[in-house]
Amino acid sequence: MSGITPKLPLVRDSINGYMMITAYKDLVKQNFKNLMFTIPGERIMDVNFGIGLKRFLFEMDNPGLYGRISGKIKQQVKKYLPYITVDNIIFNSAAETEGIDPNFLSVRVEYTIIPLDEIDNLELTLPVD
Numbered sequence: 001m002s003g004i005t006p007k008l009p010l011v012r013d014s015i016n017g018y019m020m021i022t023a024y025k026d027l028v029k030q031n032f033k034n035l036m037f038t039i040p041g042e043r044i045m046d047v048n049f050g051i052g053l054k055r056f057l058f059e060m061d062n063p064g065l066y067g068r069i070s071g072k073i074k075q076q077v078k079k080y081l082p083y084i085t086v087d088n089i090i091f092n093s094a095a096e097t098e099g100i101d102p103n104f105l106s107v108r109v110e111y112t113i114i115p116l117d118e119i120d121n122l123e124l125t126l127p128v129d
Contacts, residue, residue, distance in 0.1 A: 028113050032122050051076050057126045061095040085112045
């Protein structure tokens with residue numbers, strides 16, 4: 001059985017050599033995750049690619065920061081993942097929820113995969129374990 005592309009991070013597989021992504025929905029999620037974590041300038045052939053979510057980790061936790069992150073997500077998705085539509089972005093942090101560690105930030109992006117007409121979400125937390 002072959003797949004669309006290798007699943008990241010690479011993991012050995014006795015069937016294909018490496019674990020493969022076999023569904024387009026999973027491929028979209030992997031591409032979106034790569035966009036979220038890639039720091040602009042990190043991809044040599046396209047220095048504008050990436051949101052660099054980790055860069056925001058040490059900034060002041062407030063709604064203004066969420067606006068900047070949301071704007072960056074929407075801008076980058078429009079340019080690099082035009083096959084999805086961002087429906088909603090939800091933040092969870094100490095500024096939003098009492099009792100949460102002040103060094104914790106969770107971002108949940110709800111989106112629609114246009115060609116598949118499917119809704120999915122990507123939830124990321126910082127710091128990453």
